[in-house]
Amino acid sequence: MIGFGYDIHRFKEGRPLILGGVEISHTHGLDGHSDADVLSHAIADAILGTLGLPDIGHWFPPGDPSCKDINSLLILEKAAALIRERGYELVNIDSTLVAEAPKVLPHREAMQKKIAEALGLAPERIGIKATTNELLGAIGRQEGIAAMAVALIKQA
Ligand SMILES: Nc1ccn([C@@H]2O[C@H](COP(=O)(O)O)[C@@H](O)[C@H]2O)c(=O)n1
Numbered sequence: 655m656i657g658f659g660y661d662i663h664r665f666k667e668g669r670p671l672i673l674g675g676v677e678i679s680h681t682h683g684l685d686g687h688s689d690a691d692v693l694s695h696a697i698a699d700a701i702l703g704t705l706g707l708p709d710i711g712h713w714f715p716p717g718d719p720s721c722k723d724i725n726s727l728l729i730l731e732k733a734a735a736l737i738r739e740r741g742y743e744l745v746n747i748d749s750t751l752v753a754e755a756p757k758v759l760p761h762r763e764a765m766q767k768k769i770a771e772a773l774g775l776a777p778e779r780i781g782i783k784a785t786t787n788e789l790l791g792a793i794g795r796q797e798g799i800a801a802m803a804v805a806l807i808k809q810a
Pocket residue numbers: 752753754755756757758759760783784785786787788
């Protein structure tokens with residue numbers, strides 16, 4: 655069973671930039687009710703999509719005070735638990751970050767490790783790729799960062 659997830663967050667000054675559970679030094683962070691970890695959100699939605707479960711907004715409602723600045727690795731933990739409760743296990747994840755800046759490739763292994771820990775998977779089962787948007791559109795103008803992810807699960 656496969657699932658797909660997509661998310662986008664706009665940049666905001668004065669916020670830390672968190673991607674895949676890792677704080678990355680940059681001029682801006684991402685805006686959001688949570689820690690705005692766009693990569694973790696896309697991966698969580700991909701996992702939830704494998705079993706046709708409702709997306710992260712159902713489990714972590716936008717605006718809910720308990721979700722304020724929540725560490726999105728907890729969202730990944732929850733998504734993985736929901737799959738396991740239903741008798742499935744994760745096989746692998748693949749993802750792409752779309753960001754004009756900063757360069758994220760140097761942080762790939764740190765992100766893999768954090769996401770792997772949250773999901774209970776080996777780091778090499780977490781694909782993380784990145785591309786610029788070739789200066790096109792909102793991402794090209796450095797207004798934000800988007801992420802896409804796919805997840806594969808099998809019966810445990
Ligand atoms: N935010 C980003 C964007 C890209 N990279 C790395 O650079 C390579 C080239 O990107 P293009 O968009 O010019 O194709 C890409 O393959 C990534 O390895 C990055 O680290 N961070």
